[in-house]
Amino acid sequence: MSGCPFNHELGEGPDGGTPPAAVEPATAPESGAAVGSPPATAPGVPPRVVSVKRGMSRRGLFSLAGVGGAGAIAGIAAGFLSHDAVAAVAAPASPAGNAVPFYDERQAGIVTPAQDRLHMAAFDVTVEDRAAVIQLLKDWTAAAEALTAGRTTGGTGAVDGPYYAPPEDTGEALDLDAGKLTLTFGFGPGLFEKDGKPRFALDGRRPDALIDLPRFPGDALEAERTGGDIVVQACADDPQVAVHAIRNLARIGFGKVRVRWSQLGFGRTSSTSRAQTTARNLFGFKDGTANLKAEDAGLLDEHVWATAGSRADEAWMAGGSYLVSRRIRMHIEIWDRTSLREQEGLIGRTKGTGAPLSGGEEFTAPDFGLKGNDGGPLIAVDSHVRLAHATQNNGVKMLRRGYNYTDGSDGLGHLDAGLFFIAFVKDPRTHYVPMQMAMAKSDKLALEYLKHTGSGLFAVPPGIKPGGFVGEGLFA
Template sequence: MSGCPFGQTGDAAGVERSGEPNDVVTSRGASDGGTAATAEAVTPRMSRRGLLSLAGVGGAGAVAGLAAGFLGHDAVTATAASASVPAAGEAVVPFFGDHQAGITTPAQDRLHMAAFDVTTEDRKELIKLLKDWTAAAQAMAAGDPTGKTGAVDGPYDAPPEDTGEALDLAASKLTLTFGFGAGLFEKDGKVRFGLDGRRPEALIDLPHFPGDDLQPGRTGGDIVVQACADDPQVAVHAIRNLARIGFGKVRVRWSQLGFGRTSSTSRAQVTPRNLFGFKDGTNNLKVEDNALLEEHVWVAPGGPASEQWMAGGSYLVARRIQMHIEIWDRTSLREQEGLIGRTKGVGAPLSGGDEFSTPDFAMAGRNGEPLIPMDSHMRLAHPDQNNGVRMLRRGYNFTDGSDGLGHLDAGLFFIAFVKDPRTHYVSMQLAMAKGDTLSVEYLKHTGSGLFAVPPGVQAGGFIGEGLFA
């Protein structure tokens, strides 16, 4: 599908599921925080975790034996000493750039997203926090600890300036993407932080869509931070340290862990699958689609003077979508494919072809009915049915235990970046909520958020600097 709020069923088989850092490729580029489509090959090396995983459960002796087999007995000691220290710059996505990293950056395998409520009402304190977060984010994206003394080099009788669980781990392509919610500008009828007239018109209060069952503890927030990485511990470490730095100024409103991307944001990536088993993200916008990104993702300059701080930024839509897994698993393959509009194996449109074939919505079967049903997910989400608008999706699968009734609390954490949610999200979601049988019978939206994502940070600047200029 193309830009649907659940799945653009398409892009991947061959997704890394280990959560381990990729030690072979470093993604770099110019526009998205340095993450354009080029991938520089570097000398392959095996990380400490990679060596352990190859050794299985054999412990240190197995690791030593494996290393000896590859390198010879005399090299084992040197390998053991160096394997835990990642090479400089390994798997690093640059933090600075025209756009924030973590939008068109090739989608990593793990997510930790958190929304914060700002508890201070002091503008200077908020600006200092954003500056401190900028410094910490830059350090962590480079694979370094936060603070001047890190986790172990500070005063022995004082709390460390980094929590330490990412010591010896590679940067794992960590990206940190920041956005501002409506509550940062106004709350309880009062303007905050001197930002009167600075809230963009596109930063709307999302409507209550049919079928929404939103939980207050999973909805909204003044500031959101999206941490993506190929190692779950690296992503969790990032959010944990931002929360630690923000103590007394912010508190976590909600957070979400995600495993297994459900979108591809580069043509170098294959199409992943969602928890319904279908390919997800076939027609997603990609980093290579420069003209389409300008048209559908990046906020253009030239708007009202009060909103110029958003030029080069985007809007992040987050929706926590619980899947009725048990009901789906008792549904026939024929009905599953009809609900999606694609084949489950190859991911081709039901009108024929392969995964990337253009769907023929007019093609009818022997009974005269469209081969791609009128209420199918792909038909209702396709750009041809939505005035040509598209979005860039970066969703993740999640499993949060059970719901207390013996059912899995699992589904899709939908993330999309759009130029304007009024034109690129709301109308499509309304159509999906009303006419998409999949959404009506098999999905439940339990969390929601909309955030203004400012442009990238330049060296010497800080997150959202233009907003406070």
Template structure:
């Protein structure tokens, strides 16, 4: 899990800009004025410098990390914004936020390509307003009326069955073939797949729920909710300095994630911009593998910390590989202990998941932890909402998961309970909607 899930890594320190502290504006207190709106909050922040507000084309991790990589005041967390429009959809290369919602919808009986286009148009317009910190027209919920955008991102994707139901099978990408079965799978069909997929993330729980509520309402008679999953991560500013996050096993998670600064990052994660053929509409897009992975925490917690470290291949305290160094030291898979044993065990998670063990296969892991209460036997129903991004899942997720399925020591402590694969098109320009090239091409 340490190598196959978790947040996108922080940008290098020399590339991290400092978040400026916003001066506190004097609160307005008119006798009959309405409550402070999201638009007014951003206007006030902009007038005084709005520490953490990100605009322009920084839809990638570099811009988002700048909003997190400093001990910003809480107001800075609230005013951080990521643009909805751009070459790529937001929520892919950006660090995972503190709160996340994953949803899948099925088109309603009788809903056709025209209805799907209208729905994506509504959803895109709403997402653009919310991510900019504005209240969409007709929104009377008041859920996040006094909040800033809080790094909100909304990402849309299409499942395999979407193309059948809209008469677009000729444009269905080959990469959207069904995922193979794995021995650790115990999949619940009701919580897997779906025609449409939505990923919502924000650093404020109310902002995230607000987006969730509006999109669910706007689905109307066009689509019905198939499943929903809710997750969380460490909140920005919760640690003295920026650190790689931990999962519910207590392990530092995401150390070896590809970085936007890597020379081959776009090649691994995004479909080429010059894509031609039936799936040319996917240019600038990516493919998301979504897995709900329950952790057998009671069993895991019975292991000693030393045994846990051997299963993962890293120290629990600081994430350093057992081959030596610090968290970011490259793993030495050939390192041998004085007794002749491998420093990184043969079935250690980081060995089996390493690109060197999988012919260079890699993906960007962007996950959320979840806890859905307790099972009948008293064990926590908790684990990881695993989201893996790649240009081609048949060259990214599938070969790595096959290797993990056969020889990963960590697999004994995991259960894969839900799964989905979604084609996530590139971003859209202002005045357009996500998926327009597919639905109107």
């Protein structure tokens, strides 16, 4: 479902590379100096670092121990290399298949086979200078291309730099490969106007489909988990790779943007390729059985990829999509005390195989007309499957990429856990809002076991070409 955890129906190099140039051995510390102290130099003169060539993977950095001995790697760990040099030793060398191309006709992270981990963050733009925003997007584009290729966010070549300057990359992923990282960017309504006034000379450029989502019945939205001017979705198979990516984009944006909210996710709750099996959510049910897949080219054109719109000013969105995010807390403890029969009745599917209660297997089409011995429908009229099914929603579908989340407890001994719902749709006015409104009013599962605490809608532009930048069409 959209905005609900069980949208079964609707949306429902190897290490090595070019060897580094030799690093000058660190000057032995003077008597009494602490091991690992900066090399002794004349006052005011930064330590000397010999440039290091590109071509080494993040993990390959540690092979320097075999080149210059333990002293060389200890010197790096102590900070003997400048910030630019540290960045330079981490050039692309991710194993084949672990790097997802950043430049493409469409942004990665939509139909890309869903990875296992998520770190999503929404940013508010804190400047009002159009040129500054464009430069930020260019900087983020360069960093995103490097990160998804398994490199750091530092310079492309080694440059001597001051020892006491901050590193150009935070460093926690230096020894990791790309981890199939994808970075997907989207723009919220706040980028186009603020307090009713246009921003960044984008008058008339806001797409008609980028609406302010209505307040749905039962919403308990928290301002600090809702909205945002720019969103970045980082998905990877390694949680540290995803966290590192968002952390470094936030660092690059310091002074221009600030994080409005962020969310960590684990355990995908949807498959976006037929090569993937159906995952389960924290209620233990298979989720996203009828989700759109990358192989469904015709259906993606019909339900996911945006068109140029009716106005010339929104043509920049052609080939993009709209991202809906909803933070949905599950009342885990109440659910765990509910009988299996009631759980399956609320969902409309069996918990074990995921088959509809009308019979068959997981991918058998549900028969909503089939009645039980009591004369009532086998799949209840207020069940999740019935209300979310495309046949009950004018045939619309969506592509979901949600994740489970657990954010500790609420201080009352209850888990703060649930589903971070993510869906990509062609037009939220037709492919999300009507269905979510119906479910919020009638879905017994949503009424009794779920609470929506965060929300966002973002326009995701099409892919980026080499030499271009994220949102180039919008700012052209």
